Amino acid sequence: xxxxxxxxxxxxxxxxxxxxxxxxxxxxxxxxxxxxxxxxxxxxxxxxxxxxxxxxxxxxxxxxxxxxxxxxxxxxxxxxxxxxxxxxxxxxxxxxxxxxxxxxxxxxxxxxxxxxxxxxxxxxxxxxxxxxxxxxxxxxxxxxxxxxxxxxxxxxxxxxxxxxxxxxxxxxxxxxxxxxxxxxxxxxxxxxxxxxxxxxxxxxxxxxxxxxxxxxxxxxxxxxxxxxxxxxxxxxxxxxxxxxxxxxxxxxxxxxxxxxxxxxxxxxxxxxxxxxxxxxxxxxxxxxxxxxxxxxxxxxxxxxxxxxxxxxxxxxxxxxxxxxxxxxxxxxxxxxxxxxxxxxxxxxxxxxxxxxxxxxxxxxxxxxxxxxxxxxxxxxxxxxxxxxxxxxxxxxxxxxxxxxxxxxxxxxxxxxxxxxxxxxxxxxxxxxxxxxxxxxxxxxx
Numbered sequence: 001x002x003x004x005x006x007x008x009x010x011x012x013x014x015x016x017x018x019x020x021x022x023x024x025x026x027x028x029x030x031x032x033x034x035x036x037x038x039x040x041x042x043x044x045x046x047x048x049x050x051x052x053x054x055x056x057x058x059x060x061x062x063x064x065x066x067x068x069x070x071x072x073x074x075x076x077x078x079x080x081x082x083x084x085x086x087x088x089x090x091x092x093x094x095x096x097x098x099x100x101x102x103x104x105x106x107x108x109x110x111x112x113x114x115x116x117x118x119x120x121x122x123x124x125x126x127x128x129x130x131x132x133x134x135x136x137x138x139x140x141x142x143x144x145x146x147x148x149x150x151x152x153x154x155x156x157x158x159x160x161x162x163x164x165x166x167x168x169x170x171x172x173x174x175x176x177x178x179x180x181x182x183x184x185x186x187x188x189x190x191x192x193x194x195x196x197x198x199x200x201x202x203x204x205x206x207x208x209x210x211x212x213x214x215x216x217x218x219x220x221x222x223x224x225x226x227x228x229x230x231x232x233x234x235x236x237x238x239x240x241x242x243x244x245x246x247x248x249x250x251x252x253x254x255x256x257x258x259x260x261x262x263x264x265x266x267x268x269x270x271x272x273x274x275x276x277x278x279x280x281x282x283x284x285x286x287x288x289x290x291x292x293x294x295x296x297x298x299x300x301x302x303x304x305x306x307x308x309x310x311x312x313x314x315x316x317x318x319x320x321x322x323x324x325x326x327x328x329x330x331x332x333x334x335x336x337x338x339x340x341x342x343x344x345x346x347x348x349x350x351x352x353x354x355x356x357x358x359x360x361x362x363x364x365x366x367x368x369x370x371x372x373x374x375x376x377x378x379x380x381x382x383x384x385x386x387x388x389x390x391x392x393x394x395x396x397x398x399x400x401x402x403x404x405x406x407x408x409x410x411x412x413x414x415x416x417x418x419x420x421x422x423x424x425x426x427x428x429x430x431x432x433x434x435x436x437x438x439x440x441x442x443x444x445x
Contacts, residue, residue: 001125001183002105003046006096007034007113008054008087022056024113025063026233029246033233034060037117038080044121046109047080052096054087094205097184098192110182110205116242117181118229118251128183131157131222135188135210138181138230139223141331141340143298148177149206151223159221162211172281172328175335176223178206179230227303227342227383229254253301259386263297263442264376264403265341266394267308269416270435272330274395277311279318281325284333287415289436291337296439298339303383305343307375307392307402313348316357320348343383345375371401371424393438397422411438 009023024034038049053060064082085100093112097104107128109121119138128136137159139151150173152161163173182205192203203209213219229251233239245251252258265271268278271294273285297304312318318326327344334340349366350358368374380387392403395416401424403410412420412428413435432438 001046001107001109001121002048002050003041003109003111004050004052004097004100004104005034005037005111005113006093007051007060008057008090009112009114020056021059022053022113023233025059026239028116028239028243032063033116034064034113035078037111037113037115038078038082040117040119041109041121042078042080044119046121048105049080049082050085050100050103051082052085052087052100054090057084057086090202092202092204092208094188094192094209095196095201095203097189097205098196098203101186101189101193104186104189106186108184108186110184112180112232114232114234115180116229116231116233116246116251118255119181119226120228120255120257123256124181124183124224124226127224128222131220133183133220133222134185134213136183136222136224137210138179139176139225140179140227140230141175141335141342142177143295143335143338143340145173145175145177145332145335145340150174151176151178153223153225157222157225159214159223162206162214172325172332174328175331175340176225180232181230183224226256227254227260228256248301250301256384258384259389260303260384261301262303262305262342262379262383262385262387262390263439264379264390264392264408265294265304265306265435266392266396266399266416267306267330267344267346269395270393270399270413271306271341274416277317278326279312280322281329284326284329286330286333286337287435289434291334291339293435293439294334294339294341295337296436296443300443302390302442303342303385304340305345305379305383305385306341307370307379308344308346309370310346310348311350311369314350314359314362315355316359317355343379345379347375370398371405373402373406376402376406391442393432393435393442396420397424397426397428400424400428401426411441413438 007024025032147165149165150163151159154160195203213221231242271290275283294304347368349362351365353363387406391409393411395413400410400412410428411430411432415434430441
C-alpha cells in the first residue's frame with residue numbers, strides 16, 4: 001500500500017521550537033517527527049510515500065533527499081521511495097488529494113504530519129479490506145474528548161454520526177475520537193477533484209468529504225477502533241508528553257503487533273458507585289477515585305478494559321439502548337476527568353428464569369458470564385492481550401475468581417459492594433481500599 005503524509009503544517013502553537021522548521025520536522029529523540037512516521041510505515045511494509053509539503057517544504061526535501069549524506073536518490077537512505085507535491089498556497093486537509101489523484105493507488109494510507117504514530121498498519125489494512133470501506137478512520141478514546149471530534153459507530157463499526165468539537169453536546173457519547181490517520185479509496189480523491197472543478201480549491205477532508213459521506217447512508221465509512229499510540233504534537237505540553245512516552249517505551253509497547261498488558265476492571269462498585277442493579281443512566285456516578293486511577297493506567301503501558309455482567313438485560317429490567325446510555329455517560333464522565341477505557345465487554349445473559357419481562361433467548365448458561373472467562377478471551381483476541389501478565393480488579397470474590405480462572409493476578413477492593421461472601425474459596429493476590437490504591441499496587445509491582 002501507498003502512504004500520503006500531509007507535511008505542510010507551520011506549527012504556530014509550537015513556534016518556540018519550530019520557528020525555522022515546518023512542524024513535521026520537530027525533533028523527538030534526535031529524529032524529526034516525520035522520520036518516525038516513515039519508519040513506522042516502513043516497518044509495516046509501506047515504502048511508497050508521497051509527502052505533501054508547504055511551509056518551508058525545502059527543509060523537508062533537503063533532509064530526505066540527501067540529509068544523511070548518502071545516496072542522492074529521494075528517500076533511498078531511509079529505505080523508502082519518496083515523491084513530493086508542493087502546495088503553492090494552502091489547500092486544506094484534503095485539497096492536495098485532488099491534485100495528485102492520478103498518482104494514487106486504489107487504496108492508500110493518509111496521515112497528518114503532526115502525529116506521532118506507532119501503529120500496526122497491516123492490522124489496520126486488513127480491517128479496511130474486510131469491510132470493503134470507502135474510507136476507514138483510525139479512531140480511539142483520548143483524554144480530551146470534550147474538545148475533539150467524536151465519531152458515532154454502530155455494532156459493525158460503521159460510522160453513522162459525527163459530533164464536531166467546540167459544539168454544544170446535549171447527549172452522552174462513547175469516547176471515540178478521530179485520530180487523523182485514514183485508509184482511503186482513490187475515489188475519495190476523485191470527490192475532492194470534483195469539488196475543485198466547481199471552483200473550491202481548499203477542501204477540508206472531514207467537513208467537505210467524510211461527514212458528507214456519513215450523511216449518505218449508502219456510503220461505507222468505518223471506524224477502526226484501536227488502543228495503539230497516536231498523539232498529535234499541537235502544543236508544547238503534548239510534545240513533551242510524546243517525548244516522555246517515547247523514552248519510556250510506551251509508544252512501542254502499545255503497538256498491537258506486541259502482546260499487551262491489561263488491567264481488567266469490574267464495573268459496578270469499581271468504576272462506578274455501587275447501587276445494586278444499575279438500570280438507568282441517571283444512576284451512573286463514578287466511584288470517588290475511579291477517574292484518577294484510570295488516568296494512571298492510561299499513562300502506563302497497561303490497557304484499561306472493563307468487564308461486567310449485566311443480567312438486567314436478560315431479566316428485562318434494562319434495554320440494550322438504556323445500557324448504551326449508561327455506558328456513554330460513564331465514558332463522558334471519565335473523559336471530563338481526562339480518563340478513558342480502552343475497551344468494555346458485557347455479558348447480557350442470566351441462567352435463571354422466572355422474571356417478569358425476561359428475554360427468553362438470553363436466559364442461557366453462557367461461557368461469558370463471570371466467573372467464566374468468555375469476555376476476557378474475546379478481549380485477549382481483540383487487543384492481543386497477554387493474560388498471564390495482566391490483572392483483574394474488582395469489589396467481589398466473583399471478580400477474583402474470574403481473574404484466577406484466566407490465569408491473572410487479582411486485587412479485591414474493600415470499597416463497592418459490601419457483600420464480600422466468598423463462596424468460591426479463592427484468595428486475591430492483594431486487597432486494596434479502592435481502585436486508586438489497587439492501581440498503585442500494580443504499577444509499583
